[in-house]
Amino acid sequence: MLKDQLPWIVLGIVVVVLVVAGIVLSRVDVTSPVSLRRRVRPHRGHFRNGEVPPADLKQAAIVINPTKFTDQGPVRERIAATCRAVGWGEPLFYETTAEDPGRGQAMQAVKDGAKVVCSLGGDGTVRHVASGLVGTETPLGILPGGTGNLLARNLDLPVDAFDTAMTVALTGRNRRIDVGELVLGDTDRDGNPVGPSESHYFLVISGIGMDAAIMAGTNENLKSKVGWAAYMLSGVKSLVSPEFRTTIRLDTDPEFRRRARGVMIGNCGRLLGGLVLMPNARVDDNQLDVVIASPKGVVGWVPVATRVLTRQRKGHPTLDQRTCQEVRVRVDRPLPVQVDGDVVGEATEVNAIVRPGVLSVRVSAT
Known part of the structure; x- marks a missing residue:
């Protein structure tokens, strides 16, 4: 009896196996093996030899x-x-x-x-x-x-x-530095503008009087041929420039009066040829340096030149240096004004203020 039923029993087992296998295979994507569906981490040398993944490059x-x-x-x-x-x-x-x-x-x-x-x-x-x-x-x-x-x-x-x-x-690395802002135009006693005014940023030195006259008098063709020496030639012509009367106020201090040939306002003090006009000036010290030049005649420039060449920090009557965060300079007649070597016009009053750390500059990493 069992012998007669054995073929049917075997056939039944085969059918059950096929049904179970069909159910399992219906839940698996047989066209996509597990090794293809799973994201495999590439070897660390995969992107070498120029095989770099795409990325946005800095410009x-x-x-x-x-x-x-x-x-x-x-x-x-x-x-x-x-x-x-x-x-x-x-x-x-x-x-x-x-x-x-x-x-x-x-x-x-x-x-x-x-x-x-x-x-x-x-x-x-x-x-x-x-x-x-x-x-x-x-x-x-x-x-x-x-x-x-x-x-x-x-x-x-x-x-x-x-x-x-x-x-x-x-x-390089980023370094925050100060910037000076110079405003040309009259103000009242409270510093409020009276009439039209114009504003200029400066990074090195601005000035009214002799230094601006030197910039204005420099021949551009000569400068392109001999470089900074062209400024020296113009400077010699300006050694006997007329004096002017000036009234200066530093921050909230009382005003004081001087006779001068030039007033320079600096954010930093190194000039051409290794000369240093303002030895204490730094681009990130949150202040401005003011130099009042008042030599008497050609001979009066000797102590001025000595002080600049030797980088003396001690003041001198003909080259008085002060520090502040804001300065107002009034003069008795319209005089040329320069910012970082560019003559921007004439004025009888300029006001300058330091803007601490408002500019980032790329400098050497070391």
């Missing part, structure tokens, strides 16, 4: 003063090559114009996502580009392209090695 913006170059092609390629060498994307380039010497271009670069905005031109270009970055977190990179490069010198940045300066701009 630098370069604001160029086109008047400084007869052919921008080679310098643009050097900049792009340096960017590629340190793993950055292709740089963004913007040119200054007579109507907008750098501020608008810097602001546009920030909007375009640049991680650093570099100025390529003279001290004026640096100042205008910086003015577009004041109050932002985007750092300023300084590329030497002018005669003075004064802010770069005060920050110990390379001024004779372009590729090194570009590398610092890309890979």
